[in-house]
Amino acid sequence: MDYMSGGSLDVHLKMNDFRLRGYKIRLYTRQILEGLAYLHDMDPRILHRDVKSANILLDDRGDVKLADFGISREMKDKTSSMPSITKGCGTWHYMAPEVSKGERYGRSSDMWSFGCVVVELSTGHPPYHDMEGPQATFKVAEEKAIHQGYSLSERAPEDLQMLLLKIFQYDRKQRPTARQLLEEDSYVNDLAKYH
Template identity: 35%
Template structure:
C-alpha cells in the first residue's frame, strides 16, 4: 500500500476513534437534558379507554405513615437492595431498559427477584457521592418520601447506597409522565375528565405536603414531567430531589433564596431572590393547570395572532381568561365542545382557579387547601 494511502487510512481511523465516543457522549447528554424530572415513557391506551377508567371524583383523603430513614430505623416494608441485585434486575443497567431520565441520572425498568416490576433511578456517579447535588437529592428523596405516604405521591420502595452509587427504587407507573401525554406522540389526547382528575390529584398531594403534616414540605419543582400516572390515570407526584422541609408553618418563607425549579413554572418571587414558600408551589400548580388545558409548554412563547409578536404563554393565557375568552385557549385536540356545555363551564371555572394560583404577588394566591376545595366544587 502506498504511503499516502496508508496515511489516509490512519487519519480516517483516528478521526473515527475520536468522534464516535464524542457522539455517544453528546447523545447521552441530550437525553439527560430533556427533563429534570422522572420523565417516563407511557403505555398508550386509546382515549376512549382512558375515559372509561376516569370517573371524575375527588382524590381519597386517606393518609398513612410509612418508614423513616432517620428515625428508629428503616421499616421492613422498605427494600434495602444490593447493587448486584439491581444490576441483575435491570439487565446490567442495559440501555434497552431505560424508560426515562431522572434529575441526575437514568431511570430503568427492572424486575426484582420476587418478580415485582419497579422503576430504578440511578444517580450518575459524578453526582451521587460526597456532597454533590445528586447526593443531596438522594437524601432529600429519602428524607421526604421515606416519611410520607399518600395516594397521590409516587411510592418509594427501596434504595441502595454502595460506594459512589446511589439508587432509588419506585413503584412502576406504566402510564408514564403527564408531560408525555400532553406533548408526546400518543395516538389520542387525554380527554377533559382525565385532565381534571389529574389536576385534582396533584392538588391533593400538595395540600397534604403543605397542610397535612408538621412541618410542611415544599416540593419546589412542580411540572408535567414530575407527575406520573398509574393504570387508572391517578396522578402521582414524583421527584422530591429539590424538596425542603419548612420550619414555621405553611406561611413561612425562610428557605434559601437560591432559585430552584424549572423555567416556565417558577414563581416570580424566586427569580428575584425572595425565599421560597408554599405559595411558590401554588404558582407552579397554576402554571401546570394552564398547560393541561392549552396543551402548550409554559417555557415556549405563543403567537397571539397570525403574524403577530410572540408573547409569554402564561401572560397570553391569563389575559384570555380575564377577558372571558377562556375556551379560545383550550387544546384543540381535546375537542372540549364535544363534551357539552357543562364541561365547557367546568373548564372555564378550572382556568379561573389557575389564574388565581398564578397571581404575581404570593399573598394574592390561595393556599393549597383552598385550591383543593375549589377544584372539588367545580360544576360537574
C-alpha cells in the same frame, strides 16, 4: 412507593398529541392538588419546589402522583416561606416570579408552579413555552405578563379560567393554598358531572 407504570405526565401529553379531554384535566388537577395539600399540611410542612409535568407520574389506572422530591425542603416552622437559599430552584417555565427574583420560596410558589401545570394540561404547553427559559421567566416576573403567555381554548370552561386567575396572583399572599382550592373551588370539585 407505588410503581407508576404510566410514566410521566409530560410524556403522556406528548403521546396524546398534547390533548386531554376535559374530565382528565379536571381529574389530574384535583389529584395534583391533593398531593400538594398533603405535603403542605404535613408537620413540618414540605415544599416540593419543582412542580412540573415531568415530575408527575401516572399509575396503571391513569391516576397521577407527585414525584421527584430531590430539591424539596422541610419548613421547620409554620411561616409561609423559607429563606432565599432557594434562588433559581425549580424549572424556568414553571417558576414563580418571587423565586426567579431570588426572594423567599413558600407553598405559594408551589401553587404558581401548579398553575403552570394546569395551563399545560389545558393547552399542551406551560406558559411562554415558545421562549427560552430565562426570557419566559423575565416576562412573567418583571413584566407581570403571565396571562399573555398562554391561550386557553374559547371552549375552556369559565371555572378553569377563574382557577387560573386565582392562582396567578403576583402578590403571593393572595394565592390560595392547595387545601383552600380543594375545599372551595368549583373547577376541582365538579368531577361527577363531567364523567
